[in-house]
Amino acid sequence: MNSIAIQTEGLSRSFGSLVAVDRLSLQVPSGSIFGFLGPNGSGKTTTIRLLLGLLAPTSGYARVLGYDIRTAADAIRQSSGALLEHNGLYQRLSAENNLDFYAEVWRMPVDERKARIKELLTHLDLWDRRAEIVGRWSRGMQQKLAVARALLHHPSLVFMDEPTAGLDPLAAAALHTDLAALAAREGVTIFMTTHNLAEAEKLCQQVAVIRKGRLLATGLLDELRLQAGGPRLEILGSSFSDQALAALKSRPEVLDLSLQDNRLLINLGQSAETAPLVSLLVNNGVQVDEVRKGKANLEEVFISLMDEDAEVER
Amino acid sequence: MIRDILTIIKKELREILLQSSGLRGGRLGLLFFIAVFGVFLPLQSGRDWLNSPVNLFIWGWVPFLLVSSVVADSFAGERERHTLETLLASRLSDRAILAGKILAALGYGWGITLVSLLTALITINVAYGRGELLLFPWKIGAAIILISLLVATLAAGLGVLISLRAATVRQAQQTFSLAFFVLFIPLFLLPILPEAWRLRLTQSLAQVDVESIVLGVMAALLVVDLALFALASARFQRTRLILEE
Numbered sequence: 001m002n003s004i005a006i007q008t009e010g011l012s013r014s015f016g017s018l019v020a021v022d023r024l025s026l027q028v029p030s031g032s033i034f035g036f037l038g039p040n041g042s043g044k045t046t047t048i049r050l051l052l053g054l055l056a057p058t059s060g061y062a063r064v065l066g067y068d069i070r071t072a073a074d075a076i077r078q079s080s081g082a083l084l085e086h087n088g089l090y091q092r093l094s095a096e097n098n099l100d101f102y103a104e105v106w107r108m109p110v111d112e113r114k115a116r117i118k119e120l121l122t123h124l125d126l127w128d129r130r131a132e133i134v135g136r137w138s139r140g141m142q143q144k145l146a147v148a149r150a151l152l153h154h155p156s157l158v159f160m161d162e163p164t165a166g167l168d169p170l171a172a173a174a175l176h177t178d179l180a181a182l183a184a185r186e187g188v189t190i191f192m193t194t195h196n197l198a199e200a201e202k203l204c205q206q207v208a209v210i211r212k213g214r215l216l217a218t219g220l221l222d223e224l225r226l227q228a229g230g231p232r233l234e235i236l237g238s239s240f241s242d243q244a245l246a247a248l249k250s251r252p253e254v255l256d257l258s259l260q261d262n263r264l265l266i267n268l269g270q271s272a273e274t275a276p277l278v279s280l281l282v283n284n285g286v287q288v289d290e291v292r293k294g295k296a297n298l299e300e301v302f303i304s305l306m307d308e309d310a311e312v313e314r
Numbered sequence: 315m316i317r318d319i320l321t322i323i324k325k326e327l328r329e330i331l332l333q334s335s336g337l338r339g340g341r342l343g344l345l346f347f348i349a350v351f352g353v354f355l356p357l358q359s360g361r362d363w364l365n366s367p368v369n370l371f372i373w374g375w376v377p378f379l380l381v382s383s384v385v386a387d388s389f390a391g392e393r394e395r396h397t398l399e400t401l402l403a404s405r406l407s408d409r410a411i412l413a414g415k416i417l418a419a420l421g422y423g424w425g426i427t428l429v430s431l432l433t434a435l436i437t438i439n440v441a442y443g444r445g446e447l448l449l450f451p452w453k454i455g456a457a458i459i460l461i462s463l464l465v466a467t468l469a470a471g472l473g474v475l476i477s478l479r480a481a482t483v484r485q486a487q488q489t490f491s492l493a494f495f496v497l498f499i500p501l502f503l504l505p506i507l508p509e510a511w512r513l514r515l516t517q518s519l520a521q522v523d524v525e526s527i528v529l530g531v532m533a534a535l536l537v538v539d540l541a542l543f544a545l546a547s548a549r550f551q552r553t554r555l556i557l558e559e
Contacts, residue, residue, distance in 0.1 A: 049556060088400025
């Protein structure tokens with residue numbers, strides 16, 4: 001099996017003067033959940049359409065599962081599943097009929113089809129409601145059914161365009177759990193667009209960040225966090241004197257610090273020790289209530305990338 | 315390819331039969347049509363129902379009505395309900411999707427027409443047969459079957475072609491009605507033609523026998539049907555459909 005599920009090189013798509021995807025170059029490893037992050041209108045959906053061969057690129061090149069998107073789009077769609085911007089379910093049909101139709105589309109033999117539908121619906125807790133008309137279901141249930149449809153034919157790659165958009169937090173959390181479990185069990189590559197950074201942080205091993213069609217960063221989550229800053233220390237307490245802060249600043253492992261009310265935020269260099277810094281503060285009369293050590297989260301990475309790009313644009 | 319077309323037809327027919335919009339498609343609509351054209355009208359006309367050339371107009375009209383009640387939904391409905399992009403992202407080929415949609419509408423319209431025709435025959439035989447088997451004269455029977463098929467194909471082809479580009483089902487229905495009106499403009503123009511022209515036209519038609527007229531109409535319908543298929547095939551482009559979604 002190819003270790004790279006998706007590879008793009010300078011992939012671009014314009015609509016008139018609007019460049020929706022601009023020289024996008026990325027690699028998605030097989031078997032991973034890959035998060036494609038960006039604000040609304042950044043080109044995420046267009047990228048999925050390009051990768052599925054539904055739109056032709058203006059320039060550039062992409063291979064999906066080893067197939068060229070320009071010449072072998074049918075083969076890509078044959079081996080992929082998709083949960084697009086809208087769930088695509090037939091509202092007048094029952095859940096079982098919806099899955100049955102797509103199982104027939106993918107030419108699954110009758111016995112296999114029945115077993116697979118039962119397996120997925122049972123896993124997603126929908127089996128008892130399979131005969132109900134989908135139009136009467138909640139959005140969360142419909143979205144779960146659409147996930148089942150995308151995975152029905154054992155695709156090696158699944159595209160998901162904002163799979164939890166519009167779901168309440170409980171339904172979204174449940175869908176995250178289902179998605180992670182299904183992805184691990186089925187061993188599929190999932191290419192997921194989202195602007196929900198907590199979702200990406202929870203589900204994805206690798207991410208790419210896009211703005212106005214341009215790729216701003218791509219890599220493992222930890223690599224991106226490092227780009228936005230190394231480890232950090234957050235200290236909650238009182239009596240933060242100038243003397244204490246000056247002593248802290250003089251330490252080589254402290255890159256910078258900021259104090260807001262009773263919250264001191266310290267950006268540290270790599271492999272910095274926490275204990276000597278805390279005792280330094282205590283020795284300088286600071287009352288320390290709580291110490292938290294962590295890294296920049298994805299939201300901070302994302303915002304910093306957006307800000308930097310906007311700055312470059314200006 | 316044939317298997318894919320059958321898959322689409324099966325899904326389309328299932329959706330049509332589950333429609334809950336009264337007489338437009340749906341089971342109630344079917345029963346209404348079969349009751350009117352298979353029972354009520356034959357009972358009103360008696361044995362003459364089988365021999366009258368007016369039959370050709372009626373059985374040409376029935377499939378048009380049936381197909382037009384469902385065909386606008388074929389692509390515009392999928393677009394409106396946001397199911398089109400997922401369908402286009404599947405492994406199905408363009409031809410299978412297009413042919414499946416056209417054949418589903420055609421099969422629905424022509425199929426119900428044949429059922430109504432059969433019901434009409436049964437009604438006439440039960441009501442007026444008196445132990446004798448009453449049938450259409452073979453030429454009229456064959457013409458009814460062929461003309462209803464060609465008209466159903468015309469409606470399905472035209473409807474799918476319009477539905478391909480319409481944003482909503484309502485828009486597709488409106489455009490379809492307009493196209494239908496345009497097709498009949500020559501009939502509306504007849505009364506306002508100059509007297510001399512009308513006379514010449516009547517004399518020309520009088521010289522042609524009914525069989526030739528029917529054959530001519532069938533040939534014209536066949537040509538239009540093939541042209542509509544070719545046009546729909548040329549206009550079915552995944553990229554355009556996606557961008558209009």
